[in-house]
Amino acid sequence: MSNDLSSGRRRFLQRGAVLGAAAAGAATAARAEPLTVAPWTRTPGEPVLWHAYGQPSPFEKDVVRRSRSAAPVPGANSSMTPLQDLRGIITPTGLVFERHHAGIPLIDPAQHRLAVHGLVARPRIFTMDDLVRLPSVSRIHFLECSGNTGREWKAPGAKSVQISHGLLSCCEWTGVPLSVVLDEAGVAPDAAWVLAEGADGAAMTRSVPLAKALEDALLVYAQNGEMLRPEHGYPLRLFLPGYEGNMSIKWLRRLKLGRAPFMSREETSKYTDSLPDGSARQFTFLMDVKSVITFPAPDHKLRERGFYEISGLAWSGHGRIRRVEVSVDGGRSWREAQLQEPVLDRALVRFRLPWRWDGGPASLESRAIDEAGNVQPTPDQLVAARGVASTYHYNAIQRWRVAADGSIANARA
Amino acid sequence: MSNDLSSGRRRFLQRGAVLGAAAAGAATAARAEPLTVAPWTRTPGEPVLWHAYGQPSPFEKDVVRRSRSAAPVPGANSSMTPLQDLRGIITPTGLVFERHHAGIPLIDPAQHRLAVHGLVARPRIFTMDDLVRLPSVSRIHFLECSGNTGREWKAPGAKSVQISHGLLSCCEWTGVPLSVVLDEAGVAPDAAWVLAEGADGAAMTRSVPLAKALEDALLVYAQNGEMLRPEHGYPLRLFLPGYEGNMSIKWLRRLKLGRAPFMSREETSKYTDSLPDGSARQFTFLMDVKSVITFPAPDHKLRERGFYEISGLAWSGHGRIRRVEVSVDGGRSWREAQLQEPVLDRALVRFRLPWRWDGGPASLESRAIDEAGNVQPTPDQLVAARGVASTYHYNAIQRWRVAADGSIANARA
Numbered sequence: 001m002s003n004d005l006s007s008g009r010r011r012f013l014q015r016g017a018v019l020g021a022a023a024a025g026a027a028t029a030a031r032a033e034p035l036t037v038a039p040w041t042r043t044p045g046e047p048v049l050w051h052a053y054g055q056p057s058p059f060e061k062d063v064v065r066r067s068r069s070a071a072p073v074p075g076a077n078s079s080m081t082p083l084q085d086l087r088g089i090i091t092p093t094g095l096v097f098e099r100h101h102a103g104i105p106l107i108d109p110a111q112h113r114l115a116v117h118g119l120v121a122r123p124r125i126f127t128m129d130d131l132v133r134l135p136s137v138s139r140i141h142f143l144e145c146s147g148n149t150g151r152e153w154k155a156p157g158a159k160s161v162q163i164s165h166g167l168l169s170c171c172e173w174t175g176v177p178l179s180v181v182l183d184e185a186g187v188a189p190d191a192a193w194v195l196a197e198g199a200d201g202a203a204m205t206r207s208v209p210l211a212k213a214l215e216d217a218l219l220v221y222a223q224n225g226e227m228l229r230p231e232h233g234y235p236l237r238l239f240l241p242g243y244e245g246n247m248s249i250k251w252l253r254r255l256k257l258g259r260a261p262f263m264s265r266e267e268t269s270k271y272t273d274s275l276p277d278g279s280a281r282q283f284t285f286l287m288d289v290k291s292v293i294t295f296p297a298p299d300h301k302l303r304e305r306g307f308y309e310i311s312g313l314a315w316s317g318h319g320r321i322r323r324v325e326v327s328v329d330g331g332r333s334w335r336e337a338q339l340q341e342p343v344l345d346r347a348l349v350r351f352r353l354p355w356r357w358d359g360g361p362a363s364l365e366s367r368a369i370d371e372a373g374n375v376q377p378t379p380d381q382l383v384a385a386r387g388v389a390s391t392y393h394y395n396a397i398q399r400w401r402v403a404a405d406g407s408i409a410n411a412r413a
Numbered sequence: 414m415s416n417d418l419s420s421g422r423r424r425f426l427q428r429g430a431v432l433g434a435a436a437a438g439a440a441t442a443a444r445a446e447p448l449t450v451a452p453w454t455r456t457p458g459e460p461v462l463w464h465a466y467g468q469p470s471p472f473e474k475d476v477v478r479r480s481r482s483a484a485p486v487p488g489a490n491s492s493m494t495p496l497q498d499l500r501g502i503i504t505p506t507g508l509v510f511e512r513h514h515a516g517i518p519l520i521d522p523a524q525h526r527l528a529v530h531g532l533v534a535r536p537r538i539f540t541m542d543d544l545v546r547l548p549s550v551s552r553i554h555f556l557e558c559s560g561n562t563g564r565e566w567k568a569p570g571a572k573s574v575q576i577s578h579g580l581l582s583c584c585e586w587t588g589v590p591l592s593v594v595l596d597e598a599g600v601a602p603d604a605a606w607v608l609a610e611g612a613d614g615a616a617m618t619r620s621v622p623l624a625k626a627l628e629d630a631l632l633v634y635a636q637n638g639e640m641l642r643p644e645h646g647y648p649l650r651l652f653l654p655g656y657e658g659n660m661s662i663k664w665l666r667r668l669k670l671g672r673a674p675f676m677s678r679e680e681t682s683k684y685t686d687s688l689p690d691g692s693a694r695q696f697t698f699l700m701d702v703k704s705v706i707t708f709p710a711p712d713h714k715l716r717e718r719g720f721y722e723i724s725g726l727a728w729s730g731h732g733r734i735r736r737v738e739v740s741v742d743g744g745r746s747w748r749e750a751q752l753q754e755p756v757l758d759r760a761l762v763r764f765r766l767p768w769r770w771d772g773g774p775a776s777l778e779s780r781a782i783d784e785a786g787n788v789q790p791t792p793d794q795l796v797a798a799r800g801v802a803s804t805y806h807y808n809a810i811q812r813w814r815v816a817a818d819g820s821i822a823n824a825r826a
Contacts, residue, residue: 033526033538035526035528035538038518038520038524038525038612038666040518040519040520040612040613040614040664041518041612041613041614041616041666042614043614044486044488044515044516044614045488045513045515045516045517045518045519045613045614046488046516046517046519046643046644047487047488047490047516047517048480048484048487048488048489048490048491048492048511048512048513048516048517048644049478049479049480049490049492049511050517050643050644051507051644052477052478052479052492053468053469053476053477053478053507053508054478054506054507054508054509054642054644054645055466055507055642056466056639056640056642057519057520057522057640057641057642057643057647057648058519059521059522059647059648060639060640063466063639063640064465064466065462065465065466065467066462066465067461067462071461073457074460074461075457075458075459075460075461076461077460077461077462078461079461079462079465085639085640086635086638086639087549087551087587087634087635087638087639088551088585088586088587088635088637088638089551089585089638090503090584090585090637090638091638092505092506092637092638092639093467093505094464094466094467094468095466095467095638095639096467098461098462099461100458100461102457102458103457103458103459103460103461104458104459104460104461104463105451105453105454105458106453106458106459106470106471107451107453107470108472109472111451112451113446113448115448125446125448129716133719133720133721133722134720134722135722135765135767136500136722136724136765137753138500138501138502138753138763171503172501172502172503173501174500174501199451199453199454200453200454200458201453201454201455201456201457201458203454221500222499222500222501224501224503224505224637225499225500225501225502225503225504225505225508226469226473226476226498226499226500226505226508227469227470227473227476227498228470229467229468229469229470230459230463230470231461231463231464231467232467234470234472235470235472251453253451253454303542306546307546307547308546309546309547309548309549311549340550340551342755342757344755350551352548352549354548
């Protein structure tokens with residue numbers, strides 16, 4: 001075996017000149033550096049099954065969920081996904097955002113029940129054993145809180161993409177099509193809505209149109225391959241592809257079919273959108289087309305001029321993303337970003353664009369267009385349509401400003 | 414809000430009759446059961462950010478990686494993925510299998526270096542900061558140890574699908590195409606092979622054909638969205654789609670280009686295949702077409718007759734899976750299983766087939782066919798071609814036997 005670099009002799013190699021003449025033209029200077037054998041190569045490492053359930057490297061300890069601020073009731077708050085540190089489209093389950101209304105119940109799956117009643121021919125109670133025996137499907141979909149980026153309405157300027165856009169994740173979800181369970185119960189002809197209720201202390205409750213329940217709603221028990229985590233609804237949650245996150249009721253205990261929406265607390269006092277004319281929109285289920293650059297973002301600092309890959313995420317509750325455009329000059333010109341295949345229906349899409357930073361001020365933003373033809377609006381366009389009294393369903397273009405020292409800020413701060 | 418089931422009154426609903434008359438015909442008896450409000454609904458739960466980095470439910474504590482047996486050298490062993498507990502195709506990173514030759518080095522990414530030298534115009538040393546700035550791609554691919562299921566050659570009868578097939582995982586991998594880095598270094602015209610060396614205590618080393626390095630090899634730093642875990646190569650590993658796992662060198666520190674394979678320890682003393690004529694195959698890179706039923710498996714027990722969904726995984730290093738067939742009568746008849754979309758190139762594919770267990774003995778097996786036309790062989794066909802002196806690249810059909818008491822065993826035990 002060739003061992004010339006593992007020997008005691010030190011070799012000096014040039015470091016840097018990354019993509020110098022060739023591909024994209026970076027400008028890091030070539031440096032001579034001794035190639036040494038690191039201490040961890042000189043000794044045996046930690047044993048197999050160091051962790052029977054693996055954990056991140058200690059060097060990644062700062063890549064965690066964070067809250068915008070402490071809540072008076074610690075169970076009624078949210079925590080955000082560190083989008084600035086993630087790659088690809090899958091959100092590792094330990095970093096999937098949280099939004100709870102009365103904390104995280106720790107449910108014994110053997111004791112958990114799902115009741116299906118109301119306008120059905122055969123009211124039923126299902127155990128988890130019953131449900132996991134049923135025909136199942138797996139789908140990769142995004143999940144976004146309707147309040148994501150909501151602070152940008154009235155107090156724009158979040159200093160972190162984790163805080164501004166981190167109520168957003170994407171996972172592979174596995175469970176039973178809700179239509180299978182409703183078929184089993186026998187939906188009455190006059191049923192039109194389904195009440196979904198959680199087993200948390202808030203009994204979080206939302207009304208779902210029966211058409212959606214039959215079309216593609218899932219009773220999910222697994223997320224990224226394994227059973228749901230407690231904070232994501234263990235052992236059972238509703239999942240409504242493309243709909244605002246709070247409707248995908250966690251810790252699901254009850255489905256009641258009825259003729260009309262049930263006007264629960266969470267769909268009357270909350271999760272409605274105040275409009276400029278003083279009225280409020282209700283039942284705004286679908287998440288709008290949206291995108292954000294996750295690198296570079298205010299969480300980063302550029303060390304030196306040269307080549308960088310601009311990278312971000314795009315998504316739409318209306319279907320697939322068709323195109324993402326990126327501007328590096330404050331919206332004067334746009335280039336089409338590359339979309340990472342496979343581009344999936346109502347999933348996050350990773351987009352990338354090569355960029356050479358010249359060391360001067362720059363202004364970066366992305367604009368997503370979905371297959372239904374929806375175009376992500378500017379903040380001005382959104383405010384013109386919706387006013388500034390809303391909290392939910394903010395989907396405007398996010399601009400980051402790069403300063404000459406490499407620091408990055410929210411352009412609306 | 415309707416609260417009739419949350420009140421103190423108890424309601425009795427029928428439990429069971431799962432898929433009774435309708436879809437698939439289960440035979441669980443209907444039972445009357447009181448609907449109660451669980452204790453976790455009566456109190457606030459754990460706070461948001463109970464874990465800043467989330468963990469599985471305490472009720473899932475037995476879903477962990479396991480080794481077949483303790484190793485004399487605890488850093489030279491493997492641990493298997495609990496396939497029997499997983500759903501979909503993504504393996505949660507904490508359960509991705511391990512195979513180490515000298516334990517897990519804990520590497521400081523700021524100190525880690527990748528050297529590229531040998532037959533190149535511009536030898537280079539890259540820091541992690543250099544590498545993450547380069548153009549990146551994300552791919553969902555399986556990773557399988559070439560020793561997976563190897564015990565079934567000589568000592569068939571593993572009592573768990575985790576132990577028999579669990580050196581297998583599937584993740585979204587993100588990194589730099591190796592071709593980008595080789596372009597930067599300038600490959601000499603006479604270079605034909607690349608030596609890849611790890612920074613672990615074993616300096617695990619394999620030779621890779623230059624054509625593969627340029628075609629689709631990746632320098633991976635992220636797995637399922639976040640940075641690699643220590644046991645999977647943090648902060649940098651090679652990834653060779655479709656190739657045997659040991660070649661995707663973890664903790665990658667060095668790439669040397671040369672004219673011929675380097676004949677390292679791991680490709681001469683190990684990772685070769687003894688054939689019936691006494692010769693040995695070397696450089697058997699590609700993983701063959703293969704599948705396994707993960708439910709029901711010897712890790713499970715069927716509680717009662719009725720409807721079950723047979724579910725499993727199929728994969729091939731040659732490309733996409735085209736078809737999976739399932740037999741429930743010991744190979745006399747076969748039905749085509751449903752493949753979960755998207756069916757991706759050299760990724761795990763989840764297959765499913767509805768099945769009604771009549772309560773008698775049954776014999777379950779799956780057979781995968783890939784887009785290149787390769788058909789998974791029977792054990793007899795495999796032995797006829799390869800003899801019984803091999804350890805690696807066992808890909809025969811796996812049969813599970815269901816007994817009348819619902820217990821499940823390896824049919825070759």
